[in-house]
Amino acid sequence: xxxxxxxxxxxxxxxxxxxxxxxxxxxxxxxxxxxxxxxxxxxxxxxxxxxxxxxxxxxxxxxxxxxxxxxxxxxxxxxxxxxxxxxxxxxxxxxxxxxxxxxxxxxxxxxxxxxxxxxxxxxxxxxxxxxxxxxxxxxxxxxxxxxxxxxxxxxxxxxxxxxxxxxxxxxxxxxxxxxxxxxxxxxxxxxxxxxxxxxxxxxxxxxxxxxxxxxxxxxxxxxxxxxxxxxxxxxxxxxxxxxxxxxxxxxxxxxxxxxxxxxxxxxx
Numbered sequence: 001x002x003x004x005x006x007x008x009x010x011x012x013x014x015x016x017x018x019x020x021x022x023x024x025x026x027x028x029x030x031x032x033x034x035x036x037x038x039x040x041x042x043x044x045x046x047x048x049x050x051x052x053x054x055x056x057x058x059x060x061x062x063x064x065x066x067x068x069x070x071x072x073x074x075x076x077x078x079x080x081x082x083x084x085x086x087x088x089x090x091x092x093x094x095x096x097x098x099x100x101x102x103x104x105x106x107x108x109x110x111x112x113x114x115x116x117x118x119x120x121x122x123x124x125x126x127x128x129x130x131x132x133x134x135x136x137x138x139x140x141x142x143x144x145x146x147x148x149x150x151x152x153x154x155x156x157x158x159x160x161x162x163x164x165x166x167x168x169x170x171x172x173x174x175x176x177x178x179x180x181x182x183x184x185x186x187x188x189x190x191x192x193x194x195x196x197x198x199x200x201x202x203x204x205x206x207x208x209x210x211x212x213x214x215x216x217x218x219x220x221x222x223x224x225x226x227x228x229x230x231x232x233x234x235x236x237x238x239x240x241x242x243x244x245x246x247x248x249x250x251x252x253x254x255x256x257x258x259x260x261x262x263x264x265x266x267x268x
Contacts, residue, residue, distance in 0.1 A: 008043040009052035012036055014059065016047060082120045090120040097129060101136075109133040124154035131163050135170065143167035158187035162194050165201065174205040 015032050018024060024032070040046050056064070082090070097112030113130035120126070131146035147164035150157055161184035168177035181198035188194065 005043055005045050006052050006054060008039050009045050009047075009049065010054060010058045010061075012039050012045065012047060013053070013057065015039075017057075082122075086119040090116040090123065090126070093119070094123075094126055094129065097133070101129075101133060104136075106133045106136040110137070122153060124150040124157050124160060127153070128157065128160045128163060131160075131167065135163065135167055140167045140170045144171075156187060158184045158191070158194075161187065162191070162197070165194075165197060169197070169201050169204070172204075172208075174201045174208060177201040178205060
């Protein structure tokens with residue numbers, strides 16, 4: 001329990017720092033105040049109890065761990081240039097995947113594109129095509145991941161941005177979708193599909209109601225439901241979004257922009 005108290009103290013210390021830097025909106029500050037009160041109540045700790053302090057702050061601990069992981073990743077992920085045979089076989093597998101897309105065998109298409117990626121993971125088209133297959137299967141999260149990979153490989157690949165917009169719209173993330181559609185149009189200004197989907201996403205964004213403003217102070221019963229064991233759900237990697245100030249707004253599944261036909265979904 002002593003270690004839990006020290007971890008709780010470090011988290012509360014971090015949240016206090018975020019409150020003091022003045023970079024958050026009033027609603028976000030209120031939410032942090034509630035979180036601090038709940039943690040103090042659940043673990044019986046406060047900022048005044050400096051005996052619980054550790055030598056490093058939570059961001060310092062996180063940065064140290066993240067730095068080691070990044071160094072390890074770089075050491076063990078030296079790029080391997082595929083052989084000519086692998087490149088040719090990957091292209092054949094991609095063509096097989098395209099044929100499966102045309103036949104609406106989307107699971108088979110995912111498999112073929114995946115095999116092509118194993119042979120040549122530096123080809124953005126393979127990730128983008130698999131994203132299209134994932135979208136057809138309703139796996140929009142998988143489509144988003146593959147679009148991110150495609151964009152990372154080729155930042156000028158307009159189709160990856162367009163498909164990212166489709167996947168995000170299908171997740172009701174219309175604000176983010178608008179950003180990607182605009183980037184797709186920047187790279188391919190004459191694409192009518194991107195223009196149409198951008199208009200739809202912008203309209204959906206306007207129709208989406210704003211979240212209700214948080215009430216002052218903790219909600220009734222909100223702190224009482226937090227137990228010390230719940231804290232261990234907060235692993236250090238999951239704190240990264242809080243440390244960087246980022247967030248990821250999730251939405252329920254809903255209407256999406258007009259999807260492309262199969263011919264346009266497949267990159268030759």
